[in-house]
Amino acid sequence: MRVTRRKLITSASAGFAAAALSPRLAWATSEVSLGAMRITTLRDGSITQPADFMYDPMDQDALAQWLAVRGMARDAALNPDCNVTLLRHEGRTILFDAGSGSGFTATAGDLPDALAAAGVDPGEITHVVFTHGHADHLWGVLDDFEEPFFPNAEHLMGRTEFDFWYDPTTVDTISADRQGMAVGAKRRLDVMADRFTLFEDGEEILPGIAARATHGHTPGHMSFEVRDGGESVMVVGDAILNHHLSFDHPDWPLGADADRTMAAATRAALMDQLASDQMLMIGFHLPDGGLGRVERAGGAFRFVPA
Numbered sequence: 536m537r538v539t540r541r542k543l544i545t546s547a548s549a550g551f552a553a554a555a556l557s558p559r560l561a562w563a564t565s566e567v568s569l570g571a572m573r574i575t576t577l578r579d580g581s582i583t584q585p586a587d588f589m590y591d592p593m594d595q596d597a598l599a600q601w602l603a604v605r606g607m608a609r610d611a612a613l614n615p616d617c618n619v620t621l622l623r624h625e626g627r628t629i630l631f632d633a634g635s636g637s638g639f640t641a642t643a644g645d646l647p648d649a650l651a652a653a654g655v656d657p658g659e660i661t662h663v664v665f666t667h668g669h670a671d672h673l674w675g676v677l678d679d680f681e682e683p684f685f686p687n688a689e690h691l692m693g694r695t696e697f698d699f700w701y702d703p704t705t706v707d708t709i710s711a712d713r714q715g716m717a718v719g720a721k722r723r724l725d726v727m728a729d730r731f732t733l734f735e736d737g738e739e740i741l742p743g744i745a746a747r748a749t750h751g752h753t754p755g756h757m758s759f760e761v762r763d764g765g766e767s768v769m770v771v772g773d774a775i776l777n778h779h780l781s782f783d784h785p786d787w788p789l790g791a792d793a794d795r796t797m798a799a800a801t802r803a804a805l806m807d808q809l810a811s812d813q814m815l816m817i818g819f820h821l822p823d824g825g826l827g828r829v830e831r832a833g834g835a836f837r838f839v840p841a
C-alpha cells in the first residue's frame with residue numbers, strides 16, 4: 536500500500552482550468568493505492584457547525600471538562616473540512632459524495648476546482664456513490680443551471696436513505712432546523728431520480744466496493760468497504776463526524792446526528808472494528824484530507840492521519 540500526501544497548488548500557468556477557480560487555490564489531498572485502485576481525496580471546502588447545534592444534547596458538565604482539556608471554547612463553532620473521495624479503478628472513475636455545489640454555503644462547493652486541479656473532467660465521472668443525503672454531500676449533483684453536474688454518471692444511494700429524502704412528507708416530519716436540508720434534497724432528487732440506482736446493506740455495488748449500513752447520522756447512512764487484493768479502506772462519510780469528540784467520546788449524543796442513540800452505537804462499533812483491523816479509513820469531515828486510522832487510546836480512540 537502506498538500513501539502519499541500532497542498539496543495541489545494551482546496557478547495561472549494551469550491555463551483554462553485556473554481561470555475559473557475560486558480564491559481558495561490550494562487543496563490538501565491524500566492519495567492511496569490499493570492494488571490496482573487509485574484513491575484521491577479532494578477538498579470541497581469547509582462547513583460551519585454552530586456550537587449550540589452540536590453541543591446542546593450533551594451533558595454540559597462533562598462537555599465543559601472535555602472542552603477545557605482540548606482548549607476549545609463552548610461558543611466556538613466547528614468548521615470541519617469536506618473531503619470527497621475519488622476512486623479510479625479498471626476504467627471506472629467513481630466519486631463518493633458530490634460535495635455542496637454552489638447553493639449551500641460560501642465556504643464549500645470547491646469540488647469542481649479540485650477535480651480540475653486533479654485533471655478530471657466531470658464528464659469522465661462514471662459513478663457517484665452517496666453516503667447520505669445531507670447538503671454537503673448531495674447538493675453538488677446539480678450545476679447552477681439545475682442540470683446534472685456529472686452528466687454521464689450513474690448515481691447510487693442506499694434505498695432507505697433515498698426513500699427518506701425523496702418522500703414528500705419528510706419536509707413536514709423532519710425537525711424544523713433541518714427542513715432546509717429536506718427541501719434541498721427533495722428538489723435535487725426530483726431532477727435526478729431516473730439517474731439513481733438504489734442498493735441495500737451488504738451489496739457489492741461495484742467491483743471491490745461493498746455497502747455497509749452505518750445508520751444514525753441519517754436514517755439510511757452508508758459506509759463503503761473498498762477492497763482490492765488483501766488491502767482495504769473504509770469510506771465512512773459522517774458516521775465518524777469529527778476527529779476530536781467522535782474519537783474521545785464516541786458514545787456522546789452529537790447534535791448533528793438525526794438518531795443520536797443509534798449514531799453513537801454505530802460510531803462506537805465502527806471505530807472498534809477499524810481499530811481492531813487497523814483498517815485505513817476516509818472521513819468526510821476529518822482533517823488533512825480525511826485519510827487515516829483509528830487507534831485505541833485509553834478507553835476511547837484517537838485519529839491518526841495516514
Ligand SMILES: [Zn+2]
Binds near residue numbers: 669671773819820
Ligand atoms: Zn457532512
